[in-house]
Amino acid sequence: EEQLVESGGGLVQPGGSLRLSCAASGFSVSNNYMSWVRQAPGKGPEWVSSRNGGGGTNYVDSVKGRFTISIDDSTNTVYLQMNSLRVDDTGVYYCTRDTSKGYWGQGTLVTVSS
């Protein structure tokens, strides 16, 4: 059964860093289109970043230069390294699989606040 489990969220001050992890099971992350989608409190989802099966990566403009998506084949995990965090980065971060996003994790909450 395919499963995604996110971790690594928490409370961080503006300017700080966090690394989110998404442990996958039932399929290989290296062969799939993997994305991070976030949702601010009371708002709709927002696409943040994606990595395709060929290793190409893309980011929404607001996080370019601050966030990095990567994978670890050995642990079948997707990461989102988040630096220079801002208050408006606050939200639940979800890991998803496939362009159509048929599979989602339960999400991990990131709170950026002083």
Add this chain to the structure above:
Amino acid sequence: EIVLTQSPDFHSVTPKEKVTITCRASQSIGSNLHWFQQKPGQSPKLLIKYVSQSFSGVPSRFSGSGSETDFTLTIDSLEAEDAATYYCHQTTRLPETFGQGTRVEIK
């Protein structure tokens, strides 16, 4: 950026009623349009992918249609468990974008 505008923002519906939610794109997006259902405290769940393809395990009362810039999610014979917020999502052009959501309430 492609803007997706859903209508209505809110729908109050009686059980067994038919519900139609529309999603209009600011430019043509072909068939890369997907629909999600989200209940409070839960992750979004894919209902329909690529305009009209039902995702595995989704009840047959959910269907999608449309093309280019105008798309529709239809719920035939609404059930109480369908109370949720529904989002459309395009993956034709980066950045990928979502509609603002349509909240469906059961009367």
